[in-house]
Amino acid sequence: NFICRCHRLLSTQNKNNKKNIILSSTQLNTSIKDLIAAKKYEQALDLFDQKFEICNDYTISMAINACSLINDYNRGIRIQQQLQSNSLKNSYIQTSLVRFYLQHHDMDNAIRLFSTTTNKSSYICTAMFKGLRNNNMPEKIFDLLDQMTFKPDNYTLPILFNVCAQLANDRAMKIGRKLLHEMSNDCRNNYIVLNSAIDMLMKFRDVESAERIFGSIKEKNIIIYSTMMKGYIENEMSEKALDLFEKIDLKLDDVTYIIVFNACAQVANDRAMKIGRKLLHEMPVSCRNNNI
Secondary structure (H helix, E strand, O other), X not given: OHHHHHHHHHHHXXXXXXXXXXXOHHHHHHHHHHXXXXXXXXXXXXXXXXXXXXXXXXXXXXXXXXXXXXXXXXXXXXXXXXXXXXXXXXXHHHHHHHHHHHHOOOHHHHHHHHHHOOOOOHHHHHHHHHHHHHOOOXXXXXXXXXXXXXXXXXXXXXXXXXXXXXXXXXXXXXXXXXXXXXXXXXXXXXXXXXHHHHHHHXXXXXXXXXXXXXXXXXXXXXXXXHHHHHHHHHOOOHHHHHHHHOOOOOOOOHHHHHXXXXXXXXXXOHHHHHHHHHHHHHOOHHHHOOOO
């Protein structure tokens, strides 16, 4: 017992010594980053509090993110209240705060901070739009679109297309088509953006435009095929889904199996039964363990 107590005392002393030898913000950032990577969020925040006088904006951003990870709203607000005006203008801190507010459903503070941010980066817009979507406020995203000071990119477009697909009303269709028309060449070569665009158009029941985008993709992956087939099924065009399935020369994943089985069930003719039984027979063991 005496030896165990000595070990504990030495361990505590070593930890304290490590804290005491942190003399610069660079050392502090490294220590906090390591603690967060090890999921020791409370220890990271304790160290942040103890060394607050040498914290820089990057340290503060990490601390706010740690509060989000452990759902500690009060501590996050306390950090925010300690910040100087210059730090509140830092884009990383603004993004961390927006994400923090939205995670705790503090919509008023999130929207106020976003609206008062002069130069809105892709990161803060992505965080804001994703948070509003997760808080079931998709229409609010459209209200804030005009505040964007940059052209939607590979990060913001998938979220915007997803929201347009979710609503699929007149306003959403108008915005979605406008975004699609103004999309940069860089985005037109991004699989995630194109996949989201196809899903959106299928939700709009604009199958022809979805097919046009699908046809423009030179190297199609299984996710793109699955989205296209799912869109056909949603538009009661399951025969087309089966036509497309028979053209696939890629390894199927769980999602693809589910989509094709659904298409077979919807059609339920001789062809569909033949495809369904063949697919079931060839299905790998990993998929057989999937209850869905």
